[in-house]
Amino acid sequence: MHLVLFLIFAGFCLAGAINLLIQRHPITSALSLIVVMTSLAVLYLLLGAEFLAAAQVIVYAGAIMVLFTFVVMLLNAGREERTLGSRAAIVLGFPAVVVILALVATIILHAQGLGTAALREGITSTQDLSTVLFTNLLLPFEVTSVLILVAILGAVALARRGDGERTEGQ
Amino acid sequence: MNFTSVHMFSDVPLSWYLLLSAALFALGVVGFLIKRNLITVFMSIELMLNGVNLSFVTFAHQWHAVKGQIFVFFVMMVAAAEAAVGLAIIIAVFRARSTLAVDRIDLMKL
């Protein structure tokens, strides 16, 4: 059961990631990334991280990707072109990444002491997670809220029209 | 619920999860290098972050450590903040250059 679910959703992850690279229009890349994120949420559920699965759907797939989708729609970026730079990057980039992936895969497959995952094992309840988050790791949590406040201010400051720009009629 | 007829070879070795995570990260790096649209490059960065999150959760399962999952939580928060600011920068770049093609905005001179 676990194997079947893992294979299906890992397949969705990889298909979505490859589709992100193949597609020419950014909106379809964004939708493929949403598929990747929701499949990852299911994989987190299989590994027993229930709260993280829900947070992945709510935060990543439901908020961050909505932001991406809005920007793609508003800027109406259009399809990509094949330029000299992109051809060079494909020729050099693909083999380099294949080499890196082969190295990492060799290290992983020769690792000792990795166990297996089974359904209904190692489920972390929300209570365990929140106990550690709000007692031991309270300071990083509060710092994160300041970080998000700074990000909000920065985004508003960057995205608004500056005072020096003129609008059409002037 | 107890099922009386489930096959017992259905446990998944954790190395498979790590391989998937490495594959997602590698695909994110490929996307970062080869895509020519600024937003798609940014989306490849998010893909890399998600790949890393999966490996954190895998190790949290392996060592029964909740702190691995909390780190994923923090990575999500940082990714959210980064996405907000990064997309604001992309909007500002688009306003200045009227294009999102990476090859055309690689010089500071207009």
Add this chain to the structure above:
Amino acid sequence: MTLLQFFLWSLLKVVVVSVILLMGVAYTVLLERKLVGRIQNRWGPSRVGPFGLLQPLVDGAKSFLKEDIIPTAVYRPLYLLAPIIGLSCAMISIAVVPFGNPAITGSGGFRFFEISDVNIGLLVILGITSIGVYGIALAGWSSNNKYSLLGSLRSSAQLISYELALGLSLVGVVLLAGNLNLRVIVESQAKHGIFSWNLFGGFQFVAFFIYLMAAYAETNRSPFDLPEAESELTAGYHTEYSSMKFAMFFMSEYANMITVGCVATLLFLGGWTSPFGNLLPAPHNIFLQSILPIFWFVLKVFSFLFLYVWVRGTLPRFRYDQLMNFGWRYLMPLAILNIVATSLWLAYRS
């Protein structure tokens, strides 16, 4: 029970609940038309069948038989995908809603009155609500029509703004129950009948009103229905949709209303528990024991929907900037204050 038996029984549960939900959607449309008609001092639909009760069937047939026009300049894959996303997200949330007595189980702990018992049920509903935004955003953009795009952007911005207030208003309830599992939240309200419901005994009336208003905004209903008002943006994001696809958007709006009503009854109104609590003795007949909780649940959801339609028929709509102002500057701080007050009260109590 074997895996195959479990799948077949679960499939049966899913089919029954989906059919009942779709019938509920159809008859909610009829409820709205008749109730708004009565508020406006006229009969609603009353010709087709007794009291107009066959009107939804006729409406469904009309939707199917209308001509399906697809404009040539739309971006087809997303144009066809958007209503599917909208309707499926509206219908998935019902899978974690427990609508009956959980003590009645089959062999091996199989629950009859709940499709799935998830430990994070409340977060699943919030997550599905977040994904439902895509149906609207993609519909407007793929229609290649400036009114659709503006309508969908306004509607999506409204949805994501009020999702915050919605989620924050539910945190008070979660603090009281100590669990995210919807069944456990309802069971924590079962002790003294109406006085232990979270609305009354748990003092969550502020949270309930925040939830109510955020729910009206989330389902794009009056008084927050500017994005789809005909006089404003020529029907907003579903301007270019016809026949079955439009019917899917329409159904998804009402299915969202029913889902929101189910969540409100589970969290604030005590779910399937009777308002009399332990005053009346529990029935010994297992048939009554199953039917009575479902009856209370349906009654509460119905009263929530009645309130929805009543507000729609009575209040004028907000202007868009008033709407966003209200969501960000009044509802969200109020919801945070509610969380602070609830946690202070819990800390003082224990």
